[in-house]
Amino acid sequence: MTAWILGGALVAAAAVLPLVTASYLVSFTIQLFLFVVLAYSWNVISGYTGYTSFGHTSFFGIGAYGATLMMLHWKLPWLLACAGGGLLAVAVALPLGVVMLRLRGSFFAIGMFGLARVFEAVAFGWADLTRGGTGLYLPPAYDLRPLYYALGVLALGMVLLTWRLDNSRFGLQLLAIREDEDGAEALGIKTTRLKVRAFVLSAVGPGVSGGFYAVYLSFIDPPTAFSPATELTTIAMVLFGGMGTVLGPLVGAAVLSVLYEGLWARFPQVYLGAGGVIIAAVVLLMPRGVMAVAMRRGWLPHGRGTLRRLAARPAAPAEA
Amino acid sequence: MRTLAELLANGLLLGGIYALMACGLNLIFGVMRVINFAHGEFLAFGALLGVSLVIGHGVPFLVALVLVAAAMGVFGYLLQAALIERVVDGPPIMSLLLTYSVSTILVNAGILIWGGGYRGMPGVFSGSVPVLGMNLSQARLVAFAIALGLTGLVYGFLARSMLGKAIRAVSELPEIATVSGIAAARIRYLTFGLGGMMAGAAGVLMAPMFASDPQMGARFVIKAFTVIIVGGMGSYAGALVGALLIGIVEVTGGYVLGQTFGTAILYVLMIGFLLFRPSGLFGLRVVAR
Amino acid sequence: MGARPLLLVDGVVKRFGGVMALNGASCAVTEGSVTGLIGPNGSGKSTLFACIAGVERPDEGRITFQGERLDERTPSEICEMGLARTFQVTRLFREMTVLENLVAVAHGRSDAAAVRRAQELLEMVEIRRLEHALAGTLSYGQRKLVEIARALMFAPKLLLLDEPFAGINPRLQNRILGYLKALHEGGVTLFLIDHEMRILLDVCETVLAIDAGEVIASGPPEEIRRNPRVLAAYF
Numbered sequence: 001m002t003a004w005i006l007g008g009a010l011v012a013a014a015a016v017l018p019l020v021t022a023s024y025l026v027s028f029t030i031q032l033f034l035f036v037v038l039a040y041s042w043n044v045i046s047g048y049t050g051y052t053s054f055g056h057t058s059f060f061g062i063g064a065y066g067a068t069l070m071m072l073h074w075k076l077p078w079l080l081a082c083a084g085g086g087l088l089a090v091a092v093a094l095p096l097g098v099v100m101l102r103l104r105g106s107f108f109a110i111g112m113f114g115l116a117r118v119f120e121a122v123a124f125g126w127a128d129l130t131r132g133g134t135g136l137y138l139p140p141a142y143d144l145r146p147l148y149y150a151l152g153v154l155a156l157g158m159v160l161l162t163w164r165l166d167n168s169r170f171g172l173q174l175l176a177i178r179e180d181e182d183g184a185e186a187l188g189i190k191t192t193r194l195k196v197r198a199f200v201l202s203a204v205g206p207g208v209s210g211g212f213y214a215v216y217l218s219f220i221d222p223p224t225a226f227s228p229a230t231e232l233t234t235i236a237m238v239l240f241g242g243m244g245t246v247l248g249p250l251v252g253a254a255v256l257s258v259l260y261e262g263l264w265a266r267f268p269q270v271y272l273g274a275g276g277v278i279i280a281a282v283v284l285l286m287p288r289g290v291m292a293v294a295m296r297r298g299w300l301p302h303g304r305g306t307l308r309r310l311a312a313r314p315a316a317p318a319e320a
Numbered sequence: 321m322r323t324l325a326e327l328l329a330n331g332l333l334l335g336g337i338y339a340l341m342a343c344g345l346n347l348i349f350g351v352m353r354v355i356n357f358a359h360g361e362f363l364a365f366g367a368l369l370g371v372s373l374v375i376g377h378g379v380p381f382l383v384a385l386v387l388v389a390a391a392m393g394v395f396g397y398l399l400q401a402a403l404i405e406r407v408v409d410g411p412p413i414m415s416l417l418l419t420y421s422v423s424t425i426l427v428n429a430g431i432l433i434w435g436g437g438y439r440g441m442p443g444v445f446s447g448s449v450p451v452l453g454m455n456l457s458q459a460r461l462v463a464f465a466i467a468l469g470l471t472g473l474v475y476g477f478l479a480r481s482m483l484g485k486a487i488r489a490v491s492e493l494p495e496i497a498t499v500s501g502i503a504a505a506r507i508r509y510l511t512f513g514l515g516g517m518m519a520g521a522a523g524v525l526m527a528p529m530f531a532s533d534p535q536m537g538a539r540f541v542i543k544a545f546t547v548i549i550v551g552g553m554g555s556y557a558g559a560l561v562g563a564l565l566i567g568i569v570e571v572t573g574g575y576v577l578g579q580t581f582g583t584a585i586l587y588v589l590m591i592g593f594l595l596f597r598p599s600g601l602f603g604l605r606v607v608a609r
Numbered sequence: 610m611g612a613r614p615l616l617l618v619d620g621v622v623k624r625f626g627g628v629m630a631l632n633g634a635s636c637a638v639t640e641g642s643v644t645g646l647i648g649p650n651g652s653g654k655s656t657l658f659a660c661i662a663g664v665e666r667p668d669e670g671r672i673t674f675q676g677e678r679l680d681e682r683t684p685s686e687i688c689e690m691g692l693a694r695t696f697q698v699t700r701l702f703r704e705m706t707v708l709e710n711l712v713a714v715a716h717g718r719s720d721a722a723a724v725r726r727a728q729e730l731l732e733m734v735e736i737r738r739l740e741h742a743l744a745g746t747l748s749y750g751q752r753k754l755v756e757i758a759r760a761l762m763f764a765p766k767l768l769l770l771d772e773p774f775a776g777i778n779p780r781l782q783n784r785i786l787g788y789l790k791a792l793h794e795g796g797v798t799l800f801l802i803d804h805e806m807r808i809l810l811d812v813c814e815t816v817l818a819i820d821a822g823e824v825i826a827s828g829p830p831e832e833i834r835r836n837p838r839v840l841a842a843y844f
Contacts, residue, residue, distance in 0.1 A: 052413050105411075107598070110594075114542055114590050115587070117587050121580045122580075124580045125580035168720070184714075186688070235417075272428040273429065275421075275424060277425060279417055283414055283421065287410075307712060311708055
C-alpha cells in the first residue's frame with residue numbers, strides 16, 4: 001500500500017513539475033525519462049530473458065530516423081511520427097529477433113553490437129535519405145512541456161508494463177529461459193516464440209523514444225542516433241539497479257542520472273568513463289544490483305506478489 | 321586506377337596486421353573462454369603510445385615497437401591478475417561485461433592522456449615500393465612483414481616452449497585449470513599479457529598507416545571479432561587465415577561499395593557466420609550455441 | 610494383450626561423431642502400462658529418452674506417439690502432445706519458488722487455475738508446505754519430488770522418468786513408488802529408466818533391456834531377469 005502511495009506521489013510531483021519550475025529541471029527530467037524508457041526496455045530482453053544486448057541503440061536510432069523522416073517528408077505531427085518510429089522499430093525487430101536470438105550469451109551480445117554498427121553505417125552511407133554525416137534538422141521545439149509529458153507517460157507505461165510482466169506467467173517463463181533455456185523448452189515452454197516476443201517488446205520503448213529524442217534535439221545524425229554511449233549508460237543503469245527486477249531500472253536511472261549530471265558539471269573529463277567504472281564495480285561487487293541486495297536484507301519485498309496472493313486464497317468452491 | 325592485383329595485395333597486407341591482433345584475442349578466448357572486448361583499446365593504446373614515443377621523443381620506430389609491446393604485455397598481465405581473474409569462472413556474460421567496462425574506461429583514459437583528436441606518425445615510412453609490377457606502400461609492407469613475423473614467433477613459442485605447451489594444454493582441456501589451481505591462474509595472466517602485447521604491437525605497426533585516436537578501438541575490435549568468428553573461435557591458425565581473408569574483403573568491399581558500406585559488409589559477414597557456421601572455417605567445436 | 614502402443618520407437622539410429630549411441634533401437638510402450646528400461650552404463654538409455662523427448666534428433670528411424678511422428682517436432686511441441694519428463698539430474702529453475710516452478714510450465718489456464726493445479730500436485734507429493742521456498746534451497750530428494758509434480762502440470766498421458774530413484778534414501782524411494790502407482794491407477798502411462806532392479810521388478814509390467822544401442826529383450830520382469838542375452842550384457 002505504501003508503495004502505491006509513494007508511487008502516486010512521485011507521479012503527481014512529476015506531473016506538476018513543468019508548471020512550477022524553470023527549464024533546467026524540465027530538461028534534466030526529460031533525459032531521465034528517456035533513460036527510464038531505455039533501461040526498462042533493455043531490462044525486458046537482457047534482465048528478464050537473459051539475452052544481454054550490446055546493440056539496442058539500433059532501435060533507438062531506427063526510431064529517431066523513422067520519426068524524423070516522417071515529420072520531414074510526410075509532415076506528420078511529431079507525436080504521430082514518434083509512434084510511427086516505434087512501429088518501424090518493431091517491424092525491424094521482429095525478423096531480427098527470429099534470426100539473432102539463435103545466438104546465445106556473449107555471441108548474442110557481440111552480434112547485436114555488430115548490428116548497431118551496421119545500422120550506423122547504413123545511416124552514414126544512405127545519404128540520399130539521411131544526408132549522411134550532415135544529419136537531419138527539425139524545426140526547434142520551443143516549448144518542451146508536451147515532450148516532457150509524452151516521455152513521462154511512456155516512462156510510466158514501461159514501469160507499469162514491467163510490474164505486470166513481473167507478476168505474469170509470461171515473466172516467469174522469460175526467467176525460466178534466462179536460467180535454463182533447454183530445460184524450459186523440454187518442459188513445454190515455447191522458448192523461441194517467447195523470447196522473440198520479449199525482444200520485440202524491448203524494441204518499442206527505444207523506437208518511440210528515439211523519435212522523442214530527435215524532437216528534443218531538433219537534430220539527428222548517425223553518431224547521435226546509434227551512440228555506444230547511450231547503450232553503455234543504459235546497461236550501467238540496469239546493472240546498478242538490478243537486472244530482472246521491477247524497480248531496479250528506475251533506481252539505476254535516477255541515481256546514475258543525478259551522478260552523471262554532477263560529473264558533467266564538475267569533472268567533464270571523466271564523465272565518459274563513469275559508466276564503465278560503475279559496470280565494473282557492479283560486476284565485481286554486487287552482480288545482481290542494489291535492488292537484489294535490498295531484497296536479501298529484507299528492506300524490500302521480493303517481487304512477483306500476485307502469485308503469492310493467489311496461492312494464499314482459499315480454494316474456490318467447486319470449479320465450473 | 322588500381323588494378324585488382326593491387327587491391328588484393330593491399331587487403332592481404334592489412335590482413336597481416338589484423339592477424340597479429342586477432343590471434344591474441346583468440347588465444348585469450350581459447351585459454352579462458354573470455355572475450356576481451358577491450359582488445360581494440362589495447363591496439364589504440366599501442367598506436368598512441370607509439371606515436372608519442374616516435375614523434376614526441378624521437379625514439380626509433382623499432383625500439384618503440386619493442387617498448388610498447390612490452391608495456392602492453394605487462395598491462396594485460398596486471399589487468400587479468402587484478403580484475404578479470406575474479407570473474408573467469410562465472411557466467412561468460414559477466415566477463416564480457418567486465419571487459420566491456422574496461423574498454424570504455426580505457427577510451428576515457430586515452431582521451432585524458434592524448435586528447436580526442438587524431439594523431440599521425442608521418443615520415444617514418446613513406447613512398448611506395450614496386451613489387452611484381454604493383455605499387456605497394458612501404459609502411460604496409462614493413463608492417464605486414466613484422467606482424468606476420470611476430471604472429472609466427474608467438475606460434476613457435478606456443479608450439480615449442482614448456483610455457484607455451486602449458487598454455488595450449490589449458491586451452492585444450494580447461495578442466496585442468498581447476499585441478500592445478502595456482503599454476504593455471506599464472507598461465508591465464510601470461511596469456512592475457514601475451515594477447516595484450518600482440519594487440520599493442522599491432523597498434524604501433526598501424527600507426528604509420530592510419531591516423532590514431534583514443535576511440536579507434538571500437539572500429540578494430542569488431543574487425544577482430546569478425547576475424548575469429550570467421551576463422552573459428554579458439555583456433556590460432558583459423559585467426560591467421562581469417563585475418564588475411566577479412567583484410568581482402570575489407571579493401572575490395574570498400575573499393576566496390578564505398579568506405580561505409582564496405583565496413584558494413586564485414587559486420588554482415590560476422591553475423592552470417594555466427595548464425596550459419598558458428599564454428600567458423602577452422603573451429604572444431606560449436607561454441608556459439 | 611490387445612492394448613495399443615502409445616509410443617512406438619522404430620529402428621532409431623543416433624550417432625555422435627563416430628560413436629553409435631543408438632543402433633536401430635525399436636520398442637513399444639503400451640497405453641496404461643508401466644514400462645521399465647534397463648541397460649548398462651553407456652548402452653543408450655538416456656539417448657533414447659532424449660530422442661523421444663525431442664532434445665536429440667534421430668539420424669534414422671521414426672518415433673510415433675499416438676500415431677503421430679515425434680522426431681520432427683521441438684521439445685515443447687512434444688510436451689504439448691501429452692508427453693512430460695523428469696531429468697536424471699534435477700533441473701529446477703533455482704531462482705524461482707517451488708510454486709513458480711510449476712506455474713511457469715502451465716499453459717492454457719488462467720493464472721488462478723494454474724496456481725490451484727500446482728497446489729493440488731504439491732499436495733499430492735506432500736510438499737505443499739514448501740510452495741514458497743526457493744528451489745535452489747531444497748534438498749536433493751525434495752527437488753526430485755518437485756520435478757515429478759512439475760511434470761504433471763499439464764496432465765500428461767505419458768510420463769518419462771529418468772532415474773527417479775537414483776541417489777535418494779529407501780524411505781523416499783518407497784514414497785515416490787507410491788505416487789507412481791497412484792498415477793498409474795489414475796491412467797497415466799509410465800516409462801522409466803532405473804538401475805534399481807528391486808523397484809523395477811516391483812512396479813513394472815514390462816521391462817525393456819537395451820545394450821549397445823539396441824533393444825535386446827522385452828517382456829515381464831521375471832523373464833528379463835533370466836534372459837541369457839540380458840545376463841550376458843550385465844555380467
